[in-house]
Amino acid sequence: MxxxxxxxxxxxxxxxxxxxxxxxxxxxxxxxxxxxxxxxxxxxxxxxxxxxxxxxGLVNTHTHAAMTVFRGYAEDLPLFDWLNKRIWPAESALTPRDIEIGAQLAAYESLLFGVTTLNSMYFYSDEGSELHAFEKAGIRATVGHGFFEKTVEAGLKITEEMARKWHGRDDGRLRVSVCPHAPYSTGPSSYKMAYELQKKLNSLYGEKGKIILHTHVAESREEASVVKEAFKVDVSGGVVVYLSRLGVLSRDLVMAHTIHLTEEDVRVMKMFDVKPSLNPVSNLKLGMGVADFIKLIGSGLTVSLGTDGPASNNTLDMFETMKIVPLLAKGLHGDPTLLPSREAFKLATEYGARALGYDDLxxxxxxxxxxxxxxxxxxxxxxxxxxxxxxxxxxxxxxxxxxxxxxxxxxxxxxxVVGVNMESFLEEVERVKDSLVSRIKGA
Amino acid sequence: MxxxxxxxxxxxxxxxxxxxxxxxxxxxxxxxxxxxxxxxxxxxxxxxxxxxxxxxGLVNTHTHAAMTVFRGYAEDLPLFDWLNKRIWPAESALTPRDIEIGAQLAAYESLLFGVTTLNSMYFYSDEGSELHAFEKAGIRATVGHGFFEKTVEAGLKITEEMARKWHGRDDGRLRVSVCPHAPYSTGPSSYKMAYELQKKLNSLYGEKGKIILHTHVAESREEASVVKEAFKVDVSGGVVVYLSRLGVLSRDLVMAHTIHLTEEDVRVMKMFDVKPSLNPVSNLKLGMGVADFIKLIGSGLTVSLGTDGPASNNTLDMFETMKIVPLLAKGLHGDPTLLPSREAFKLATEYGARALGYDDLxxxxxxxxxxxxxxxxxxxxxxxxxxxxxxxxxxxxxxxxxxxxxxxxxxxxxxxVVGVNMESFLEEVERVKDSLVSRIKGA
The missing domain is CATH 2.30.40.10 (Urease, subunit C, domain 1)
Known part of the structure; x- marks a missing residue:
């Protein structure tokens, strides 16, 4: 047509x-x-x-789409209570179908809010996943299966399978990424294996579109010391510098958050043309602080924006994110001339597309x-x-x-949304939630 | 009914x-x-x-409603360029009808966004004003005529007339306030006269509802020194302390912004139960900084929220403001447990009503x-x-x-909005803008 x-x-x-x-x-x-x-x-x-x-269409370069099912589920908590006491136990109760329904909801919310591309990290399974949901919903997406130190082997295998089955599907609308979770949860050799897999997948399937690496970096103030403690590694210079020593940086790497960076971190990011994805709403809500948009943009990096997962935002509203970024830049620097609207708009559109490896979006x-x-x-x-x-x-x-x-x-x-009976779909979402909550309580 | x-x-x-x-x-x-x-x-x-x-319904305790006509008119400028080069010259070209149309637009936007009460400061004229607009639109409002040092006599007279004609009108839906603009633009004797007028009007019309004083305080970092320079007054202790020495503080005083306060300012505000109205979106956008919500709330003050005028926001969306306040509180203090949702909701509803002198709203x-x-x-x-x-x-x-x-x-x-042909009204708004812009250019 x-x-x-x-x-x-x-x-x-x-x-x-x-x-x-x-x-x-x-x-x-x-x-x-x-x-x-x-x-x-x-x-x-x-x-x-x-x-x-x-x-x-707006491009959301960092989310965990399926986490709509936890929207408003764990509020006003310190980060580690939020993760350990609420989110992680709840996630362990999720079924592939819950994930698919959650991601479908995220896709509908996003589309209705003018977001046409999502970059999402969550758990993949052949029985149901974000990819299944996004295929159905008609949204453009890059999806990776997040893995941790303990799940790296399975994670890499699943990622390889995902790439084989899904990368480039639906007329190029769906893409697959490689998603080591974060330096504090995923060790140095795992990052190296992830990077090697990225290279391999790009050589196999790269003609259908870039396969990016997507990970969280420098979200919390304590990240460097937690990484050092967890993996007995040298984090001198900063967390990004540490990753650069592993040899995993490239222009096809999206780093979500990048709040607590050293000068050297920023310099290294620029050297490799790494793509920071800033998530100010979630970062504020979880008390993580505010990334220095102006420094990152000023250093010539391709800065893009994300909402993060709906459990910590609690929406997928990129208009909101696109407004809060210049507000914070102006307000916290005390300079209303910073980040004019025309430039801010690019962060949520063209630069987002670049971050995901598109040069035609x-x-x-x-x-x-x-x-x-x-x-x-x-x-x-x-x-x-x-x-x-x-x-x-x-x-x-x-x-x-x-x-x-x-x-x-x-x-x-x-x-x-064309062809969707939203009322009955939202009833299904509530049933999924009720069943999930009772399983969490029963666990 | x-x-x-x-x-x-x-x-x-x-x-x-x-x-x-x-x-x-x-x-x-x-x-x-x-x-x-x-x-x-x-x-x-x-x-x-x-x-x-x-x-x-949400309560917006600080705006300049008619300034919808300048939405997006002066962007990304330093405060004094924004005021001197753009806003003030443009305001001098406004007709009473422009003001009425602008305020009507603000009322429709507000109502459609769930805001049922506005506290607005702008220029009143019998030929057309925010009050005329709000009467028509059916929104609850407290309205004052803003005056400066140079316009204080006329300002007080106009305010007295407004109170006589409008206070308590429409079944109590409309109220009038006394609005000295700000300590840097309005001198000490003018504040005293404003306070005396407030007392007089309350004794005349107070049984129809409180007549509040509404003013801007401590918006910019330089305010204390500007006040000192402009009026050769003693601002030691802070701008609020200075106002307390004038004897104009009371529980029926709404202070918009209150960003740059001393400890002593906060103590004095608490002593008199002054009502701070925080306007985070505008404050960020103009590079003014962020009020310390947590300190103000923690000190027992009745804190409420405003959007400020649509020229510096650029909306009247109190849902947005109600979200950004806990986000900033959590994010800038690094503590996600601060300002839980139930409390944040009160700032935009019950505490807003208290600030405007309602104990039944x-x-x-x-x-x-x-x-x-x-x-x-x-x-x-x-x-x-x-x-x-x-x-x-x-x-x-x-x-x-x-x-x-x-x-x-x-x-x-x-x-x-019931009974309004919005499409034709919005066409009228565009005609008002076109005519206004050509008059500004011609001036």
Missing amino acids: NLLVHGGIVVSDKVIFDGAVAVEGNRIVAVGDSSELRKRFQGFERVNAKGCAVIP GAIRPGYLADIVLLDLNVPHARPLHDIFAHLIYSARASDVKTVIVNGKIVVEDRK | NLLVHGGIVVSDKVIFDGAVAVEGNRIVAVGDSSELRKRFQGFERVNAKGCAVIP GAIRPGYLADIVLLDLNVPHARPLHDIFAHLIYSARASDVKTVIVNGKIVVEDRK
């Missing part, structure tokens, strides 16, 4: 006020004035964008993948409209999303 | 899972189980709250004013529902607001 989105404010490399976007298959083939494109693409199915901004541009969001501007909070980028960052709400196109297919129309 | 809201999750002093709220005239007369209240209040018009949370309680919001829970981001307060603070979005009742009247139904 070919589409012509027309009559909206198209936010491309420039802003086109009565603009249109032509989509052939899963790619954007033209961007321009509506009147011109309507003539050129007469046979294309029309998508009316009148009164809408037409923007690239995250912008409305001819040749790019057709992940497009129509945002309703006929709402009181969008008016008057003085500045479209200020609107996108500060006053647009996720709920303004009207229509969503992923990989050339319309997946949200008139604020509804 | 009497109403029975029934079948929802009623968030009263306890949470009632199949709960109901009976409203007679403008007051709540009963709160309880749906089955029981359906029997007791058979003649009442039914409002079906199935699948909804039933919560008190801001909660779902028999005898209280009937400002009630129905929040849709049948949305992916609300599910599963483990914890209703965590939901209200962290995952609820302003767009979940389905039905809004103010002073016993339904003003929003099925996500639409």
Whole structure:
């Protein structure tokens, strides 16, 4: 199906006020004035964008999608109580089906909020997984099976299987990543094995898209000392420096959080073009602190944004994250000129796509993948409209999303996920929760 | 018209899972189980709250509502450039009608976002004002005419007129306040005159509701030194201490911002039970810093929340503000146990009402004013529902607001403002903007 989105404010490399976007298959083939494109693409199915901004779909570069099932389950707790007493025991009660339902819910929430790509780390099983869910839901995703020191062998094997079965599936919409959990939970030789697997998988399947490494780094203040203690390793210089000594850094590595870095860490990240994914909402909520966005961006890194899992956010709302980042940058540095809206918007779109190894995603541009969001501007909070980028960052709400196109297919129309009976799906979600909670209590 | 809201999750002093709220005239007369209240209040018009949370309307204790017309108009600028080069010249071009349209837009945005009470400071004129707008829109509001050192005489006179004409109007829904702008823009004798006027107006009209004083305090780091320089006054101890020496502090005083306070300032605020209104989104965006919520709350003050004007936020979304406050408290103190959701919710409801001098507003309680919001829970981001307060603070979005009742009247139904053609109103807003911008450019 070919589409012509027309009559909206198209936010491309420039802003086109009565603009249109032509989509052939899963790619954007033209961007321009509506009147011109309507003539050129007469046979294309029309998508009316009148009164809408037409923007690239948002890219969430760090989450644990299935953890929607724990949304609001463990609140206001210190990190280690949160993990040890609530989250980890609860996770051990999860079935593959719970994970699939949780991820499906995450995909629907994300799509309705204008997020067209997720980078998620969770537990994979052939019987049910985030990949099964994302395939069904029609969202673009990179998915890895998180593993720890104790589960590294199984983890690598599962990852290899996932890559074989899923990488590049659905017209390239699904990709697989390699996910050692974090330096404090996964030892040095495991990181090396993960890196070797990444190389191997890229040589086997890389022509279908990059296979990235995805891991957590420098989330807590104590991380370096915990790593040192746990694995008796040299963490001098910082946690990233330690990983660089293992030889696992590359431009195809997404590091989530990167809050507590040394100067040397930042220098090394830049040297290898590592991709930091910042998750300010979760970081604040868990009391982890605030990454120095300005330093990371200023050092030339490709900074992108994530929500983290819905158990610590508690949403997958990238509009919220995209606003809080410049707010924190300005507010904590005491400088309102920092991180202008146009730049902030890139963090959640184009730079997110780069972080996930796409060079043809995250912008409305001819040749790019057709992940497009129509945002309703006929709402009181969008008016008057003085500045479209200020609107996108500060006053647009996720709920303004009207229509969503992923990989050339319309997946949200008139604020509804196409082909889904949401009411009955949400009832199923509640049943999954009730059963899960009773199993956790019974354990 | 009497109403029975029934079948929802009623968030009263306890949470009632199949709960109901009976409203007679403008007051709540009963709160309880749906089955029981359906029997007791058979003649009442039914409002079906199935699948909804039933919560008190949110209270925004600091804004400049009419400034919606400048939403996105002046971005990423240092505070004094923002004010001197953009906002103040633009304000001088405003007509009373612009102000009224801007405030009407603010009221619609607020109502659709579940905000039922605004405390706003702007310029009043008999030909058009925020009060005219709020009367029309059906929102509860306290409104004052902001005045500066140069405009104090006119300001006091206008305030007196406003109080005579408007205070207590519309069944008590509208109130008037006295609004000296800020200690750096308004001198000591003006503050004293404002305080005397407040006393006088309370003795004349106080039986229709408290007349509060509403002012900005300690927004910028430099405020104390600017005050000292501008008015050659003794600011030793802090700006609040300086105001206390003028004898203008009382429990009926809302101080917006209160970011840069001394220990002595906080002590004095507590002594007089002054009401701080915190505006974290605007404060961050303008690079002003972050108020120490935890210290202010911990010292026993009645802390409430505001959005500030839409030119520096750029919304009137109190759900967003209500989330960012515990996020910042936890994140910046490094302690995720701070400000649990149930407490955070009070800042935006009951404590807001107290700040504005209401002792019968801001909660779902028999005898209280009937400002009630129905929040849709049948949305992916609300599910599963483990914890209703965590939901209200962290995952609820302003767009979940389905039905809004103010002073016993339904003003929003099925996500639409009752009786308003929004599309044509928003077109009018754009015309107002275009005309305003051309006048500013022509000046």
